[in-house]
Each structure stands twice: as structure tokens, then as C-alpha cells.
Amino acid sequence: MKKTSTRLADGRELIYYDLRDDTVRGVVDRRPLDRTVTTSEIRRDVLLGDSVAIASHRQGRTYHPPADECPLCPTRGERLSEIPDSSYDVVVFENRFPSLAGDSGRCEVVCFTSDHDASFADLTEEQARLVLDAWTDRTSELSHLPSVEQVFCFENRGEEIGVTLGHPHGQIYAYPFTTPRTALMLSSLAAHKEATGGENLFDAVLEKELAGERVVLEDEHWAAFVPYAAHWPYEVHLYPKRRVPDLLALDEAARTEFPQVYLELLRRFDRIFDRRDAGKEGARDGAEEGAGEPPTPYIAAWHQAPFGALEEFDGVTRDDFALHLELFTIRRTSGKLKFLAGSESGMSVFINDVPPERAAERLREVASS
Numbered sequence: 385m386k387k388t389s390t391r392l393a394d395g396r397e398l399i400y401y402d403l404r405d406d407t408v409r410g411v412v413d414r415r416p417l418d419r420t421v422t423t424s425e426i427r428r429d430v431l432l433g434d435s436v437a438i439a440s441h442r443q444g445r446t447y448h449p450p451a452d453e454c455p456l457c458p459t460r461g462e463r464l465s466e467i468p469d470s471s472y473d474v475v476v477f478e479n480r481f482p483s484l485a486g487d488s489g490r491c492e493v494v495c496f497t498s499d500h501d502a503s504f505a506d507l508t509e510e511q512a513r514l515v516l517d518a519w520t521d522r523t524s525e526l527s528h529l530p531s532v533e534q535v536f537c538f539e540n541r542g543e544e545i546g547v548t549l550g551h552p553h554g555q556i557y558a559y560p561f562t563t564p565r566t567a568l569m570l571s572s573l574a575a576h577k578e579a580t581g582g583e584n585l586f587d588a589v590l591e592k593e594l595a596g597e598r599v600v601l602e603d604e605h606w607a608a609f610v611p612y613a614a615h616w617p618y619e620v621h622l623y624p625k626r627r628v629p630d631l632l633a634l635d636e637a638a639r640t641e642f643p644q645v646y647l648e649l650l651r652r653f654d655r656i657f658d659r660r661d662a663g664k665e666g667a668r669d670g671a672e673e674g675a676g677e678p679p680t681p682y683i684a685a686w687h688q689a690p691f692g693a694l695e696e697f698d699g700v701t702r703d704d705f706a707l708h709l710e711l712f713t714i715r716r717t718s719g720k721l722k723f724l725a726g727s728e729s730g731m732s733v734f735i736n737d738v739p740p741e742r743a744a745e746r747l748r749e750v751a752s753s
């Protein structure tokens with residue numbers, strides 16, 4: 385992998401990650417951009433104890449541009465995009481409309497491929513490995529910024545998830561605090577360690593799931609399962625079998641195996657909802673949709689140990705945390721989405737219509753043959 389860091393016309397950082405070590409990246413951003421002005425502000429909710437990023441400048445962001453104006457495609461001729469060069473393998477740059485900026489952290493965009501019409505599942509293993517290496521490098525670099533405590537690499541895929549750009553890409557949020565979900569996991573880890581005299585809760589969960597009926601796939605270095613109390617209709621948790629706190633600590637064997645395992649999971653996600661059935665189901669419901677149902681919308685979220693001090697979580701260290709990826713879709717059946725309605729949005733109590741055992745069975749049925 386070759387890494388080349390440069391600056392866009394408005395001062396934002398852009399980094400090329402190239403498969404070939406002899407790649408030269410010298411093309412300059414020719415756009416007449418003003419320097420970015422970001423006014424992101426973190427406000428703490430004293431009743432809930434969580435934080436909200438207030439980012440009013442995001443209202444002006446690019447929204448569903450036509451494909452020939454895609455800002456994530458490489459620059460072609462006089463059609464100037466966010467990426468000055470005429471091609472790329474993987475590229476990462478600071479978000480022009482960040483939710484977090486300055487003292488409030490940082491937001492980056494990761495373009496997985498220069499092919500506008502591809503999706504992550506279409507990547508080769510070599511390309512997917514390059515994305516993994518880019519995520520790892522960004523985690524390392526961002527963790528060194530003084531304002532950053534936690535690095536979150538994720539992908540939102542599909543308009544139903546609210547994705548405003550069709551080009552295959554993910555994002556990285558670098559937060560100036562430990563996020564509430566991670567804090568909850570750390571609290572559970574601490575309580576379990578205390579109650580059991582030192583047992584690791586992540587290890588206990590993984591061991592139990594791998595002996596049960598919700599395993600989706602298992603390879604030498606990675607295992608994926610639908611969790612016992614899945615929140616979403618189809619939700620898979622992917623763990624390296626050797627517990628590590630973050631992407632930086634993954635060994636070469638796990639890194640080498642990751643692409644085939646992850647690409648297989650994503651391809652299965654695209655097969656959950658048989659598109660031929662979509663028409664029938666639509667007809668039964670008297671709905672119009674069906675035949676042209678878009679591919680499965682999903683969120684893929686990397687959970688990594690925070691880089692800040694963990695003293696509020698009694699007896700827990702970074703090494704107790706288990707890096708894992710949570711992959712889930714908000715679609716519950718063809719043409720129908722799971723909305724976060726009253727119980728979920730009002731009270732944080734999820735109602736899941738798909739039994740996790742059935743979801744796991746379906747995800748095994750659609751394995752690549």
C-alpha cells in the first residue's frame with residue numbers, strides 16, 4: 385500500500401491509499417473553493433447524560449446530485465470533484481460538511497472505489513483489504529489528534545438509510561468523548577468482570593454464541609452471528625476470534641482473512657430479500673413497489689475501544705474491549721422498513737419483528753454456493 389497525503393483547495397486534507405507502490409499523486413485541486421467554515425458545537429444533555437452535535441452548516445450540503453456531478457467520482461476533464469486525480473483506489477478526505485470539527489473532533493469520507501456504480505460487496509478481496517488498511521491507518525492517525533477520544537469507521541448504504549450520495553463510500557467520525565454505546569458496553573464489561581472474578585464479557589458472549597444456533601458464518605480467524613437480543617430485523621455481529629481492542633491490533637492472519645468473510649456477509653445481505661418475491665408481496669399488500677426494489681439498505685459499524693482514559697469503568701482496560709463490526713439493515717421485509725417509532729425513539733426500547741434465530745437461518749440459507 386502507498387499513502388499520499390495532500391490538501392484540497394480549501395485546506396482540507398485528502399489522502400490517497402494506492403495498491404501499487406509506484407503510484408504518483410501530484411494533481412492539484414483546481415476548484416475556487418473558499419476555506420471551510422464549520423461551526424459544529426457539542427451540547428450535553430444533563431438529564432440523559434449524552435451529547436448532541438449541533439451542526440447548522442450541514443443544511444447546505446450536497447443532496448442527491450446527478451451521477452455526472454458526483455463529488456466522489458474522480459475529476460474527469462473540467463468536471464472537478466472532491467478528488468483532483470483522474471482515478472484512485474481508495475481515498476479519504478475531510479468532510480466538507482462535518483458534524484464534528486475543530487475541538488469537537490473530525491469527520492472524514494472514505495471512498496471505497498472510483499467506480500460510481502459499484503457497492504462494497506462488488507469489491508475484490510484486494511480492494512477490500514485496502515479499505516481495511518485505510519480504516520486502520522485513519523484510526524491510528526485520528527487517535528493522535530488532541531481532541532479525539534474515539535474513532536468510529538462506518539458505512540451507511542442505501543437511500544432508505546438517508547444516504548445522500550450514491551457513490552460507494554463510508555465515513556469516519558472521530559469523537560472528542562467516549563460514545564454512549566461504547567460507555568454502556570464498558571460498564572457491562574466492568575460489572576461482569578467484578579461479578580465473575582475476572583471473566584471477560586465479550587469472550588463469554590462469543591463463546592456462547594458460537595456454540596448456539598445463531599451462527600451465520602465461522603472461519604479460522606473470524607466469526608459472525610445474530611445476537612441473542614438483536615435490535616434490528618437482520619443484524620450480524622462479526623468478531624475476530626482473537627480478542628483485540630481495535631483495528632490496529634489485528635494480526636496479519638486476521639487481516640488477510642477479513643476480505644473474504646466480510647464480502648460474503650455483505651453479499652448475503654443483498655440476498656436476504658428475494659427480489660422475485662418482492663413483486664408477490666407487494667401485490668398481496670396492494671402496494672406499488674416490488675420489481676425494482678433497491679438493494680438491501682444497511683449500516684456497518686466498527687466498534688473499537690476508545691483512546692481516552694477509562695478510569696470511570698472500574699477495573700476495565702482498553703485490552704478488555706473486543707473490536708467487532710455490527711452490520712444491520714432497517715428493512716424487515718420486501719418494501720417495508722423498520723422505523724424508530726414511539727417505543728424506540730421515545731423510550732429506547734426496540735421492538736424486533738424478526739426472531740433472531742430465523743434471521744440467522746435466513747442468512748445461512750443465502751450463503752454463496
Ligand SMILES: [Zn+2]
Pocket residue numbers: 454455456457499500550551
Ligand atoms: Zn461517483
